[in-house]
Amino acid sequence: MYTLAEENYLKAIYKLSMIAENVSTNQIAAELATKASSVTDMLRKLAEKLLINYTRYQGVSLTQTGEKVAVNIIRRHRLWEFFLVEKLHFKWDEVHEMAEEMEHISSTELIDRLDEFMGFPTRDPHGDPIPDSQGNFKQNDLKPISTVDVNACGIISGVRDHSSAFLQYLEKQSLTIGKKITVKEIIAYDNTVVLQMDNKDLQISRDVANNLLIAL
């Protein structure tokens, strides 16, 4: 139905739309590691296919159709990630690249059966919600640890950085999905956060605290 490139653009635009209403050419170029001129080309094509709203120099947003397509790609990506971790026992930091390829397998029937096979999971291995076959899902209501008050207490429930390096670090510190933590102190000097977890204290940098999400 859609080409690989088209799907990747729609996914990128969807992701960037989380942050700001309208997405700029340069943002898309950065996200896809391509050049702004290539992006402009593709935006013209996507607009022609009614997948995005686009007027020159004004940035873009997804149309309803475009958003449906994007959500579907995300559904496929997250279901395959779940499969790779739960059934094939990959680690959470190993699955992103594979899922990037697998998300483009087009059969809807396949994805629905995969969903059923795994018992209709609602979150992927990184805590992100998995849209159902209708495209419905509730956005996570999570906060970066860096933004909560001292003495706040919550469950680690997601990450903002999906890079292998970050996930491996978390794994090593046992800062994994489901763990209960309390924020003990935020050191003013460099915003290092002191956590309590399993009755032990643990320091994490401002960057880590920024990318680690908790449910209060």
Added chain:
Amino acid sequence: MYTLAEENYLKAIYKLSMIAENVSTNQIAAELATKASSVTDMLRKLAEKLLINYTRYQGVSLTQTGEKVAVNIIRRHRLWEFFLVEKLHFKWDEVHEMAEEMEHISSTELIDRLDEFMGFPTRDPHGDPIPDSQGNFKQNDLKPISTVDVNACGIISGVRDHSSAFLQYLEKQSLTIGKKITVKEIIAYDNTVVLQMDNKDLQISRDVANNLLIAL
């Protein structure tokens, strides 16, 4: 590593090599539903990459490297077909197209884990052997029913035509992998074959007998 088009050409050449040592441009064009001129283009590229032996007007054969790549694609195809039938409960006539897409997912680690997850199956749902992670597998030693003698008796073990139409027909007649049949008679007029299966007689056309393989 290799593009989609390259992989499809290698697979086609491998398949056609089963029949004749050297494969012609036109055969490849027919197999891939493309034009001879396009094939010539690609053959030049594949030869440059040392994946095939090619001299103008002489047809092609796979190099050792080319064959390794082709066998690997076939391994991936057949493992995904097995997965789709055994785990997601698709029917054997529904999986070919999906597997055509899935076979291009590149991770070797993924395929090896999938193999393990399914218990290292040795045959796909159509009876074709699945190469192991080293690329080793024994070719089926099967005969089309049309070629065996009257009173011969054997187990249905494979098909030569993988089309949905043919597989659905077989399913309807219960002519499925593993069934024991005896050839009762070959009617001289049109080579219709009369089989006995489950103590019942069954007539199949010359075409069907040609595409249905048994182990004696």
Added chain:
DNA sequence: TTGTATTTTTAGACAAGCCTAAAAATTAAT
């Protein structure tokens, strides 16, 4: 508000992979 910096678009080019039409090589037939 006028000039400068940044962002975005246009123009032109390129590789991959396909096509048609025509030329060249091979094969088959008399």
Added chain:
DNA sequence: ATTAATTTTTAGGCTTGTCTAAAAATACAA
């Protein structure tokens, strides 16, 4: 052994998706 038919290759062109370089539009700053 020629001629005819077939197969294969070449030549030139098209689309998709990318690039660089330059022009145009917008945003920012004094």
